[in-house]
Amino acid sequence: MVYSYYPGCTLKNKAKDLDRYARLSAQALGITLEEIENWQCCGGVYPMAKDEIATKLSSVRALADAKAHGRDLITLCSACHNVLKQVNNDMLTDEDICTRANNYLKLDEEYHGETKVIHFLEMLRDVIGFDALKEKVTNPLTGKKIGAYYGCLLLRPGKVMQMDDPENPKIMEDFIRAIGAEPVIYPMRNECCGGYVSLEDKEAAAKRRNAVADSAAGFEAELMVTACPLCMYNLKKNDSNVPVYYFTELLAEALGVKEN
Amino acid sequence: MHRIGVFVCHCGTNIAATVDVKAVAEAMKQEPSVVFSVDYQYMCSEGGQTLIQDTIKEHKLTGVVVCSCSPRMHEATFRKAAAKAGINPYMVEIANIREQCSWIHKDIMSATDKAIILARTAIAKVQLNAPLTAGESPVTKRALVIGGGIAGMQTALDIAEAGFEVDIVEKQPTIGGKMTQIDKTFPTLDCASCILTPKMVDCSQNEKIHIYAYSEVVEVNGFVGNFTAKIKKKARYVDTTKCTGCGICTEKCPQKKVPNEFNLGLNNRRAIYIPFAQAVPKVATIDADYCTMLKTGKCGVCSKVCTAGAIDYKQQDEIIEERYGAIVAATGYNPIKIDKYDEFAYSQSKDVVTSLELERLMNAAGPSNGTLIRPSYLDKQDDHRAHPKTIVFVQCVGSRSCDDCGKSYCSKICCMYTAKHAMLIREKYPDTDVYVFYIDVRTPGKLFDEFYRRAVEQYGVHYIKGMVGKVSPRPDGNLDVQASDLISNEQLHINADLVVLATAIEPDQTARSVATMLRASMDTNDFFTEAHAKLRPVESPTAGVFLSGVCQGPKDIPETVSQASAAAAKVIGLLAKDKLTGNPCVAHSDELMCNGCSACEKVCPYGAITYSDKEFRQPDRTVAIRRVAAVNEAVCQGCGACTVACPSGAMDLKGFSNKQIMAEVDAICK
Numbered sequence: 001m002v003y004s005y006y007p008g009c010t011l012k013n014k015a016k017d018l019d020r021y022a023r024l025s026a027q028a029l030g031i032t033l034e035e036i037e038n039w040q041c042c043g044g045v046y047p048m049a050k051d052e053i054a055t056k057l058s059s060v061r062a063l064a065d066a067k068a069h070g071r072d073l074i075t076l077c078s079a080c081h082n083v084l085k086q087v088n089n090d091m092l093t094d095e096d097i098c099t100r101a102n103n104y105l106k107l108d109e110e111y112h113g114e115t116k117v118i119h120f121l122e123m124l125r126d127v128i129g130f131d132a133l134k135e136k137v138t139n140p141l142t143g144k145k146i147g148a149y150y151g152c153l154l155l156r157p158g159k160v161m162q163m164d165d166p167e168n169p170k171i172m173e174d175f176i177r178a179i180g181a182e183p184v185i186y187p188m189r190n191e192c193c194g195g196y197v198s199l200e201d202k203e204a205a206a207k208r209r210n211a212v213a214d215s216a217a218g219f220e221a222e223l224m225v226t227a228c229p230l231c232m233y234n235l236k237k238n239d240s241n242v243p244v245y246y247f248t249e250l251l252a253e254a255l256g257v258k259e260n
Numbered sequence: 261m262h263r264i265g266v267f268v269c270h271c272g273t274n275i276a277a278t279v280d281v282k283a284v285a286e287a288m289k290q291e292p293s294v295v296f297s298v299d300y301q302y303m304c305s306e307g308g309q310t311l312i313q314d315t316i317k318e319h320k321l322t323g324v325v326v327c328s329c330s331p332r333m334h335e336a337t338f339r340k341a342a343a344k345a346g347i348n349p350y351m352v353e354i355a356n357i358r359e360q361c362s363w364i365h366k367d368i369m370s371a372t373d374k375a376i377i378l379a380r381t382a383i384a385k386v387q388l389n390a391p392l393t394a395g396e397s398p399v400t401k402r403a404l405v406i407g408g409g410i411a412g413m414q415t416a417l418d419i420a421e422a423g424f425e426v427d428i429v430e431k432q433p434t435i436g437g438k439m440t441q442i443d444k445t446f447p448t449l450d451c452a453s454c455i456l457t458p459k460m461v462d463c464s465q466n467e468k469i470h471i472y473a474y475s476e477v478v479e480v481n482g483f484v485g486n487f488t489a490k491i492k493k494k495a496r497y498v499d500t501t502k503c504t505g506c507g508i509c510t511e512k513c514p515q516k517k518v519p520n521e522f523n524l525g526l527n528n529r530r531a532i533y534i535p536f537a538q539a540v541p542k543v544a545t546i547d548a549d550y551c552t553m554l555k556t557g558k559c560g561v562c563s564k565v566c567t568a569g570a571i572d573y574k575q576q577d578e579i580i581e582e583r584y585g586a587i588v589a590a591t592g593y594n595p596i597k598i599d600k601y602d603e604f605a606y607s608q609s610k611d612v613v614t615s616l617e618l619e620r621l622m623n624a625a626g627p628s629n630g631t632l633i634r635p636s637y638l639d640k641q642d643d644h645r646a647h648p649k650t651i652v653f654v655q656c657v658g659s660r661s662c663d664d665c666g667k668s669y670c671s672k673i674c675c676m677y678t679a680k681h682a683m684l685i686r687e688k689y690p691d692t693d694v695y696v697f698y699i700d701v702r703t704p705g706k707l708f709d710e711f712y713r714r715a716v717e718q719y720g721v722h723y724i725k726g727m728v729g730k731v732s733p734r735p736d737g738n739l740d741v742q743a744s745d746l747i748s749n750e751q752l753h754i755n756a757d758l759v760v761l762a763t764a765i766e767p768d769q770t771a772r773s774v775a776t777m778l779r780a781s782m783d784t785n786d787f788f789t790e791a792h793a794k795l796r797p798v799e800s801p802t803a804g805v806f807l808s809g810v811c812q813g814p815k816d817i818p819e820t821v822s823q824a825s826a827a828a829a830k831v832i833g834l835l836a837k838d839k840l841t842g843n844p845c846v847a848h849s850d851e852l853m854c855n856g857c858s859a860c861e862k863v864c865p866y867g868a869i870t871y872s873d874k875e876f877r878q879p880d881r882t883v884a885i886r887r888v889a890a891v892n893e894a895v896c897q898g899c900g901a902c903t904v905a906c907p908s909g910a911m912d913l914k915g916f917s918n919k920q921i922m923a924e925v926d927a928i929c930k
Contacts, residue, residue, distance in 0.1 A: 167602030187732025
């Protein structure tokens, strides 16, 4: 299976591990990730203003590129995934935004939201299947108690992300089971960690991240996994000293393809 | 030659402000057959009706055209007036120059032109009108009530009181409905069972009432006064004529792990069960989904212990057919499923309950015998943590919702029952902290607001305006309730040990199929629609079908009972008549033109068309037998589907014949 792949800029810098382990794991699973040529930063934040078009254009370019190759588009970073899915939904459902974006871009062929955007986790669940993944695991993480950390962006808005129930999700828990570990369900797993304000209001960011880590530690999670570089940046400084990993790193480890 | 009178109504300024009514009246004087034309301020008033009657007599009118509002509004009024003056009521036609003209136009010139055209159209039609006489049909003096909750029981009791036979069909093994599960009732705090169970007994002892419990209506045919219904009596595997309700079988049955629906799954029952002690009829029922004997053929304990010999594993569903004059829908409600509201952790913690579950937890016949116990401690009630110390009530869970998860409407009863719960808990367990989070407190009703204020002022319930954002189970089993206090603009965290969700209510899942069977209409929320929101609130638009209780919209018990009695009054009014006058505007088949193709029979939604072989004399004096259609005028509703389907033009609708309609079209196009 070949997919267009949109890594996003953080995965080329701070979050290289998220990207690297995903590529290694994909290879082991027989999935080819074709990185889109000349992709641009998605902006990291979905613009809520109805008349804001310019910041959506880079996402539209990526989406149109995937369409031109006739492939689904895989994302990995929670923020990119959120922006791409939301912009794609705009192109599909909002005639005004769609017309104006096409007018700006003057693509060879107009884009109307045809591309299917999927998160790497959705690919594991819907394409590979967690049962099949379990069989491919050579190095199960048996006995590890892992708290999945969804954060705020991965699942919401639920109607657009179409990934899982935003209030009681299970995709990451199923993933954790598939790699042989034991999921820990804790209440703060789908709350915002405060990462967005980690530069302007350090105190608020610290309060939020510690609330998340305390909650996970309270339910005896040994470590947390995330799909979001910003959450990683903020969460790893938590006072409860709960280690945080990208989910792809644990996947690579379980598949026996993690280089030391 | 017709002699037609035209009456143009001003309707105050409703018509006269946009249509030059005098010009319309003047123009009509030039129309063929019109011998009189006049305008008048309010045609529907007594003066207007007298004007019509006097003119009919004075000018020997044979036809009347009233240019006024929609025929839905006053056609019947003017027909009645004309009939009193001695002409056939179906010689009256309405030109709708209000809803279809003055109300939707602004320009007086063009509106007047249009009114003239509409009036001319009505004149063209009335020229071809023929006197019609309505047929009569007898009334079956028996009523069917679908649903045996407090609404259905009250309706049935009132109808029986008036001397008519009435059948209650209830899908559960017992009548009583939701009210049987409620502990106390607001605003008087009397025990629900104490006021409900005597009514259940009244129903079972009343000679005029027949209860079909554990039964469903599966088919309804016919029309007002003459319905036939098929009722499926589901197999209980117990002979109800032999069962004494002693309950020994329900104690000896070895299948102990069946979720007890009466206690909302908070505890278990056996596979053979009597829902609760005061059930009516008090007979046992075998739950075929769990009974080992029915599933594997090996057990038979209940049969062995039953001294009455009532157990019958071979019992089959039974279909009963009965005739009725009127049908009442009283299908009731259910709390909505709240799995989409996972922010309240209902699926994650046993100690998050719905309000109806709380009723069972506080009820003496409930799983904790009336002591309020956290559901997670039901099997360790001696533990000191079993009794909740901090309880949070969340209102509007699924009500007044603007997303797809919940209902857009206010469920109406939750503010009051939450105040009741809070008050009862503070009364019985004064050391408990009780918080209620609300968007608005809505307590209109006699003694209702006083009741709510008592909860706040006398009982010290903490009412906080704001919504709960998240309920999180804590590692120690308690619940962290995160909420906003909108008045002090603060974020709150409450360490609660019980959270109660005031869950929205929705019509019972069977309501839609019942509505389809009855051909009664529903709104987008699956509540039955009434014939008129203000003036006919207990009747469905389908003649002979009446509405009782929450199936029409959210209601508390006093309102439900009022509506139930109102529906009964309407049913009694109908059943008191010996004959019903039908609608004469029904289909009619011209046998000479009919070629017996069955096209009309196939499209008729009411089954009003039948075929028979008939002898016809041919021009050459021989006799030929042909298959022709005939319309049962009592069943025909005059929808006109057959007249469109008929390829030979044999089918026509009285009062709306093809000829009349073409004449109207011609008049418009002239």
